[in-house]
Amino acid sequence: MKPTDKRDAIDEARERWETGPVAESLRRLPERKNLRTWSEIPVARLYGPTDRPPAGYLENIGFPGEFPYTRGAQATGYRAKLWTRRPITGFRSPADTNRRVRELLRQGQTGLHFVFDYPTLGGYDSDDPIAEGEIGVSGIPIDSLDDVRTLLDGIELDRISISYSHWGPYILSFLLALADERGVAYETLAGTTQNDVLMYYHSCPWWDLPLAGNMKLFADVCEFAVRRMPMWNPVSISGYNTRDGGCSAVQEMAFTFGDAIAYLDACLERGLGVEEIAPRFSFMLCAHIDFFEELCKMRAMRRMWARIIRDRYGCPDPRAQRFRFHAQTSGASLTAQQPHNNIVRGAVEAMAAVLGGAQSLHISCYDETYGLPTDDAIRVSLNTQNILAHEAGLVNTVDPLGGSYFVEALTDELETRAAALLAEIDGLGGMVNAAKSGWVMAQKHAWAARYQAEVDRGERTIVGVNDYRAEEAQEIHFLRPDPQAQREKVERLRALRAGRDAARAKRACDAMRDAARAGENVVPHAIAAAKADVTLGEMFAAMRAVYGEVPARDRTFDRMDATEEAMR
Amino acid sequence: MSRGRVIVAKVGLDGHTTGAAVVALGLRDAGFDVINLGTRVRPEQAVAAALQEDVDVIGLSILSGAHVHLTRRVCELAREKGLDAAIVVGGTIPESDAAEMRAFGTAAVFGPGTSMPAIVEAIDRLVVERRRARNAAAAKPGT
Numbered sequence: 001m002k003p004t005d006k007r008d009a010i011d012e013a014r015e016r017w018e019t020g021p022v023a024e025s026l027r028r029l030p031e032r033k034n035l036r037t038w039s040e041i042p043v044a045r046l047y048g049p050t051d052r053p054p055a056g057y058l059e060n061i062g063f064p065g066e067f068p069y070t071r072g073a074q075a076t077g078y079r080a081k082l083w084t085r086r087p088i089t090g091f092r093s094p095a096d097t098n099r100r101v102r103e104l105l106r107q108g109q110t111g112l113h114f115v116f117d118y119p120t121l122g123g124y125d126s127d128d129p130i131a132e133g134e135i136g137v138s139g140i141p142i143d144s145l146d147d148v149r150t151l152l153d154g155i156e157l158d159r160i161s162i163s164y165s166h167w168g169p170y171i172l173s174f175l176l177a178l179a180d181e182r183g184v185a186y187e188t189l190a191g192t193t194q195n196d197v198l199m200y201y202h203s204c205p206w207w208d209l210p211l212a213g214n215m216k217l218f219a220d221v222c223e224f225a226v227r228r229m230p231m232w233n234p235v236s237i238s239g240y241n242t243r244d245g246g247c248s249a250v251q252e253m254a255f256t257f258g259d260a261i262a263y264l265d266a267c268l269e270r271g272l273g274v275e276e277i278a279p280r281f282s283f284m285l286c287a288h289i290d291f292f293e294e295l296c297k298m299r300a301m302r303r304m305w306a307r308i309i310r311d312r313y314g315c316p317d318p319r320a321q322r323f324r325f326h327a328q329t330s331g332a333s334l335t336a337q338q339p340h341n342n343i344v345r346g347a348v349e350a351m352a353a354v355l356g357g358a359q360s361l362h363i364s365c366y367d368e369t370y371g372l373p374t375d376d377a378i379r380v381s382l383n384t385q386n387i388l389a390h391e392a393g394l395v396n397t398v399d400p401l402g403g404s405y406f407v408e409a410l411t412d413e414l415e416t417r418a419a420a421l422l423a424e425i426d427g428l429g430g431m432v433n434a435a436k437s438g439w440v441m442a443q444k445h446a447w448a449a450r451y452q453a454e455v456d457r458g459e460r461t462i463v464g465v466n467d468y469r470a471e472e473a474q475e476i477h478f479l480r481p482d483p484q485a486q487r488e489k490v491e492r493l494r495a496l497r498a499g500r501d502a503a504r505a506k507r508a509c510d511a512m513r514d515a516a517r518a519g520e521n522v523v524p525h526a527i528a529a530a531k532a533d534v535t536l537g538e539m540f541a542a543m544r545a546v547y548g549e550v551p552a553r554d555r556t557f558d559r560m561d562a563t564e565e566a567m568r
Numbered sequence: 569m570s571r572g573r574v575i576v577a578k579v580g581l582d583g584h585t586t587g588a589a590v591v592a593l594g595l596r597d598a599g600f601d602v603i604n605l606g607t608r609v610r611p612e613q614a615v616a617a618a619l620q621e622d623v624d625v626i627g628l629s630i631l632s633g634a635h636v637h638l639t640r641r642v643c644e645l646a647r648e649k650g651l652d653a654a655i656v657v658g659g660t661i662p663e664s665d666a667a668e669m670r671a672f673g674t675a676a677v678f679g680p681g682t683s684m685p686a687i688v689e690a691i692d693r694l695v696v697e698r699r700r701a702r703n704a705a706a707a708k709p710g711t
Contacts, residue, residue, distance in 0.1 A: 118580065118581035118582055118583075118632055118634075119581060121581070121583075122581045122608070124581070130581065130610070131581075132637070133580070133634045133637030133638060133641075134580055134581055134632060134634045134637075137632060137633040137634050138582075138632050138633055200583075204583045204584070205583045205585060205607050208608075245584070245585070245586050246586040246590075335680065335681075336660055336662075336679065336680035336681065337680065337681055369660050369680060370633075370660055370662050371633050372633075441585075441589075444586070445586065445589045445590065445593070448586045448589070448590050449589075449590045449593050449594070452590050452594075452684065453684070455683075456683040456684050456685065465680075465681045466681075473663065478662070480633075481633060481634065481636075481637070552606075555606040555607050555608060556604055556605075556606035556607075
């Protein structure tokens, strides 16, 4: 392309500026060294109109709601509808969580997101010996339909969207059994099953089923949602967990898309069409502490997804190309030291998510390093969102930072780096292989180890941790495990087992197992089992009977050799 | 001779592995023999492995909030089995809980913000103490 005179003139002026005022300033006062983003991308002194190719506005940036969606998934941004304020909730017991959620709905919460305790995540009932001491500690304990009935008491299933962090048919079956009980059509349910089994495999190993089985059940949920639940997202590909487990923004991007591509391929293999399933994929991203890097990451990911769907899958459907995401501010960026500082971190991170165009948002609470949040911390977190939504003036125009020289340059740079890493994943045979070989975990651990070493050496400043430390520890009140509630949960489950029609429960559970064995979609069978009061632990046991136990190798998390290789 | 033998294990159901992995790498770099038991280790398994591998230190990583319950269980089992390895725990553990954990036999608690050099220093000390205690026991006549 022939450069225009105007461009030459700008470059000339730039050079004058560099050799003149800049050089003079540097003589008086040298710049600080090693200025870079949180994810180690070097940042230049200044970005200007000639730093990006003069062509390509339409191909690279465009208009909101249109390819390549860099400026937003919706044409009118937040002018028509604010993002969904979706605080994550889940603690102690279904009844306590229900009370809290109903209070938060009165305070401006507009969507639900539930998290579960470790036994529920691992596939164990509350009365399993392995659950001892962990019931209700890190989320809601769910054993059966009875618990979901309590959890959603007084909440209209067809009036508010419900997301939850679990996978496969288990919790979904309880929810759908409840919908049947209340006469609510599946077609009217809106919400999301996280269902991100690959992420659990490489970033949060708390599952208890081999990956192949989880991938099969993943596709079952997708297929069922396509057939029966038109407003349901059967997967939320969670860069959040990947990132907060310790990795860079670029790794979050590439690993998230690596997972997404593997899922899409699995759905195509199941016989679903791209235009059928891709519009139902939602994403969950981390909003970490580097303000510009995070909002640029979100812009870049919208563009990358649009290109992946258009170019890799040859799908022109705008609904499939549109990247929609929930953002959560980074729990890992919070510090146990001087916890009130976390309120500020949450606000900065949430602002990046809003300027990055999130469809829904949760701000991690200031007391979360120690335990599940208190009522007070949740209120501050929700009101931070309310302030950003109503007072801060962020929502009046679409993509207000679009066109900023720095923002566009950083958006491009993040895309370039993430695309290169994604190509590396392709080279390893895709994300399933990359994850199984330990490569993904090793990449992350290498980054985390380097990060920690930089913190230890003081090369990264974390306020209150390695600098600006307080003389006295700041004590805060936080939620602690409640042994009484744990005993009550176990008793309630035992009562359920004693009171149910045991023969019917066994028949239903066996039918679910046999359906899996026959390669059928297990979701309808799981719903029948849920109605027969089959428990979550029993459903998991049935699936383990078909898909086997988790191999011992998948239980070790360090993959030391691979990690050392990644660090070289 | 190795700088010390250390087990790293995540007991309980918690799947937050990064902290344990980073510490395991750091200890290996510092010259310790590290035996990584991985995730979802039951307290019984951790103690049995410590006896079998004759380790100086068991390092537990717990970020689930269930640290008091799980660590107490490991300490009880260690006493029952006559295990002399030191038991240390890393995680987001508030000081009030750390005090309780030290009271029932935890040798060290590494809370948020602990640097790798600080962990190495503490483990060095525990290794020396254990070896000194063993030598003293061996030197004692009639035992």
